[in-house]
Amino acid sequence: MTISPLLPRSLAATAALVPLGMSLPAMADLDTVRFGVPPWPGVTVKSEVAAELLEAMGYQTRQSGLAVSVILNGVAQGDLEAYLGGWYPVEEDMVEPLVEQGKVVKAAANIDGAMSGLVVPDYVYDAGVHTVADLAAHRDQFDGEILGIEAGTGINNAVNAAIDGDLAGLGDWSLRESSTAAMLAQAGQKIENHEWVTFIGWEPHWMNISYDLRYLEDSDGAGVAGIESTVWTVLPADLEQRDPDVYRFFSQFVVDIEDQNQWVYAHSYQEKDADAVASQWIATHLDTVGRWLEGVEAKNGEPAIDTVRARFD
Structure with a gap:
């Protein structure tokens, strides 16, 4: 599966077209948040939960099933916005060089312990x-x-x-x-x-x-x-600048191990569709979702938790 590259926006080129004395507009928020998802049920459902919340906030999402090495390259190149399966210490040697090069950031330990x-x-x-x-x-x-x-x-x-x-x-x-x-x-x-x-x-x-x-x-x-082990959320280094609200959500998206155990059980063992597992869990755990969305605004400027409640409550 191939990923359509995101065409970079050049601020330098834009500046050349702006009359002297006028300030540049802020970079537009993201329209689509793209996830890299390896073939692991835990990351599959976790990505689906995050995607459904972002869609309720007014974003489009896209999830691509890819090998970990391809995902990390996609995040580093700006072709993907999120990888929620950075399993340490197993993937440490793959992720840390990209962190040191300033290409990606570890925004949150989404699973600890x-x-x-x-x-x-x-x-x-x-x-x-x-x-x-x-x-x-x-x-x-x-x-x-x-x-x-x-x-x-x-x-x-x-x-x-x-x-x-x-x-x-x-x-x-x-x-x-x-x-x-x-x-x-x-x-x-x-x-x-x-x-x-x-x-x-x-x-x-x-x-x-x-x-x-x-x-x-x-x-x-x-x-x-x-x-x-710790599972990290790996994002492009410039995501916080591109869309502070999306970045803040990911930085606060920390999942309890017991919740993910239940997700994997429902999806992998009971063979329920990931979207059904995600939407049912969100609707019954809006207090947890509220913590993830604290201080986050939806694309329309409303508190993100309000737009999520409007869809799932």
């Missing part, structure tokens, strides 16, 4: 498996196997490195790599049968609603559990 790493069902945790090192003491009950996601992902690589380095007693374990859907299907079957299983988990995700899971603590610096 996200978690990833090895998980076990609560009945396994209650049996004494609290850390990665505890896995080795119960190797036979796990068949010496960790269920993983797609090959080449950061967390899979970390697990393989721990196995290769015999960290936390994992040297004789194996990682079964597969798709995320296949991993969760197999883990779900084992949980239903009350079998022992450990697999890669993360939050926000619907797995945290469907299953009673416990995140293990790391051991021996294995780097495969208790990985705290």
Whole structure:
């Protein structure tokens, strides 16, 4: 999918056409806010929630499904206005150089305290498996196997490195790599049968609603559990100048992890359309929306929360 580039407005060229002594008009607000959306259900619904609020404020929106590298390039070049999935530390090496070059800004940590790493069902945790090192003491009950996601992902690589380095007693374990859907299907079957299983988990995700899971603590610096993460809103560096109200909204758009868990559960697990999930949530959480829109004006100059309430209340 390609993105139509936004033609830059040259203030220098405009100034040449203005008679001496006249001041330049302020740059016009945005008409369309363009989102880059990777194929992740959490970012899909989160982007839809933001888009529906912006549309209620009088903007048009466009969401393009793209790879993360393409999205970040689009934001840096001004071809996109927003990326709501800047997952740190995984994407830190991709985003920080653009921040240092002054091409993008991290406007807000829209999800704080996200978690990833090895998980076990609560009945396994209650049996004494609290850390990665505890896995080795119960190797036979796990068949010496960790269920993983797609090959080449950061967390899979970390697990393989721990196995290769015999960290936390994992040297004789194996990682079964597969798709995320296949991993969760197999883990779900084992949980239903009350079998022992450990697999890669993360939050926000619907797995945290469907299953009673416990995140293990790391051991021996294995780097495969208790990985705290932050998800950043990445915007073009000049967006605050181009449209202060859009920028302010994004800078205040901070989502509770439990809300995003519910979004992902409804969209990915219950297979509801993202727009239906977003609009229903907005209509029942206008107090939260009000905090996001504090001090923000709609395109018609009214308080943004008033235009949102007119549509959703």
